[in-house]
Amino acid sequence: MFKRTLLLLLFTAVYFSASTLRAEPAKTKVPAKKSKGKNSAQLLAAYTPKVKAALAAQWSAAVTPHLAEFSPGNVIAAFKLDADGKVTDFAVTANTSNEPFAKFCEQFVRGTKFEPPPSGALTDGQLEIPFTFTIL
Secondary structure (H helix, E strand, O other), X not given: OOOOOEEEOOXXXXXXXXXXXXXXXXXXXXXXXXXXXXXXXXXXXXXXXHHHHHHHHHHHHHHHHXXXXXXXXXXXXXXXXXXXXXXXXXXXXXXXXXHHHHHHHHHHHHOOOOOOOOHHHOEXXXXXXXXXXXEO
16 A cells, blocks of 8 residues: 655635634624734734644654544644634534544644734634645
């Protein structure tokens, strides 16, 4: 059997609202304060490589022992970080792999230490990060 390769797929810079993740009524959002002339989309774009680097730093060592448990496919998720960089929420929005891989992704994200996001990128004190994990 050929050796499986793992890819940590690219961030999708699409910002999912809370109503996309759950069947909740849409909330009116108060615009975030601008920081040094940057809007929240620019701040998110500048911050996402830091999130990706934090996840990539430990991905291979964490996932390799569990490869036999996972089916090839994607787990598309969105998670929220608070002002301190702590994960406050995690939701799988799509899964073409299997449940063990989805659970692993959640545990992995919750166990990763993230830098605090820029305050101007926060909405209601949180920043939502969409991410796709892939097993080939």
